Amino acid sequence: MSSLFVAIFSYLMGTISGSFLIGKYHFNMDIRQEGSGNAGTTNAIRVMGLKFGFLTFLIDFLKGSLTVYLVKYTLGPSYVYLSMFFCVLGHVFPFYMHFKGGKGVATTMGASLLIGFYPSLLGIIIWSIGALTTRLISLWSILLYCFLPFFYYFLEKGTFSKGQFSLLLLTCLLGLYRHKDNIKRLLRGEEKKLGG
Structure with a gap:
């Protein structure tokens, strides 16, 4: 019952x-009808500017x-991986939208930081440096999803069960799935840099 809750x-x-x-509520528009059509930070920066993009993040x-x-x-640390997965799932597939x-990048970062601080911090630092220097946000978000399970495995080994690690993998796979179009554009060399 607790898991369902x-x-x-x-x-x-x-x-x-x-x-x-x-x-x-601020611009009287639907972000999904603007720019790339994605309700995330990168599109928010492109459409609403850096200040509101940062607020979105x-x-x-x-x-x-x-x-x-x-x-x-409230319920204990054994539920945190389940919580992270469903929180990201809600961000990616919100019923009312x-x-x-x-x-799911920012939501994954925020949730993960409360679960495995050091692997998450390492991932966020690498993502931040890569994204800021290349302005290819999607590339470094994809790499974050690829490397985060490895960071957890080597830095948090012994602190999670196989089931919990599977939920982490599912969270990262969900993020990669949402970036499938970005992956295609990157492979074709057509992905746009932020501000480009």
Whole structure:
């Protein structure tokens, strides 16, 4: 019963979309109808500017952290991986947005940081340096999803079960799935740099 509660609660928390709310209530628009059509940070920066793009990132990051924090300190740490997965799932497929949400990068970072601090911090630092220097946000987001399970395996080994690690893998696979179009464009050399 607790697992079902965690799944529903975390999914609903994940559906809080920073870019959608800012676009709707500050700009009177649907972010999904602008730019790339994605309800995430990169498109928010392109459409609404750096300030609101950063605010989008912050909202999505903090909702991931807050969701895992609440689950961890009310039901226990054994549920945090389940919470992270369903929070990201809610961000990616929010029911009230016709299941058309963001790609889950900021939410994954925020949730993961409350679960495995050192592997997450390492991933965030590498992502930040790579994204800022190349301005290819999608490339470094894809690499983050690829390397995060390895960082957990080597830095947090022994602290999670096979089931919990499987949930981490599913979270990262979900992120990679949402980046499938970016992967295709990167392979064709057609992916646009942020600000390019």
